Amino acid sequence: MVTLHELKNVKKVEPYNIEGHVQGTTANAYANALDLDVRGMRQKTIILVETGASNGLTYKVLGSAFYSGGQEDNVVEETALSASGKALIKLSQAYARLKLQVKSTVEGSHATYTAEYTMEGI
Numbered sequence: 001m002v003t004l005h006e007l008k009n010v011k012k013v014e015p016y017n018i019e020g021h022v023q024g025t026t027a028n029a030y031a032n033a034l035d036l037d038v039r040g041m042r043q044k045t046i047i048l049v050e051t052g053a054s055n056g057l058t059y060k061v062l063g064s065a066f067y068s069g070g071q072e073d074n075v076v077e078e079t080a081l082s083a084s085g086k087a088l089i090k091l092s093q094a095y096a097r098l099k100l101q102v103k104s105t106v107e108g109s110h111a112t113y114t115a116e117y118t119m120e121g122i
Contacts, residue, residue: 016121017119017120017121018121020117021114021117022034022114022115023051023112023113023114024102024113024115025111025112025113026057026103026104026110026112026113027104028103030101030103031102031103032099032100033101033102033113033115034046034098034099034100034117035097035099036098036099036117036119037096037097038096038097038098038119039067040121041119041120042121042122043090043092043119044090044091044098044118044119044120045089045091045117045118045119046061046087046091046100046115046117047087047088047089047116047117048081048087048089048100048114048115049085049086049113049115049116050081050082050083050084050085050086050111050113051112051114052112053084055083055105055109055110055111056080056081056082056085057080057081057103057104057105057111057113058078058102058103058105059076059078059079059081059087059100059101059102060078060079060101061075061076061091061098061099061100061101062074062075062099063091063093063095063097063098064095064097065094065095065096066096067096067097073095075091075093075095076089080105083111100115
């Protein structure tokens with residue numbers, strides 16, 4: 001049996017964070033607000049804020065087990081976010097790719113948004 005103090009050339013890997021943000025305007029059809037490579041990330045947090053005062057948006061999160069694969073899972077089902085509303089999305093499931101998609105709740109009534117994210121990797 002080998003104990004920890006007997007191991008040589010062992011490198012301790014520290015957790016690291018990746019973070020960022022985007023701003024945008026919705027359209028009538030779903031479009032990617034975020035398209036994230038989350039391979040190796042154990043915790044993912046997205047804060048979506050509808051920044052307009054009068055129009056809402058609808059969002060969903062899709063996940064893929066294989067980054068360039070075609071199979072997507074509904075990680076967060078379609079959800080309406082009212083004007084000036086905020087959504088906190090926390091995910092710990094293992095995925096290779098996550099997409100935050102947004103669209104206008106009322107067709108022809110575009111909304112503005114900010115999406116911030118942070119991910120913890122190992």
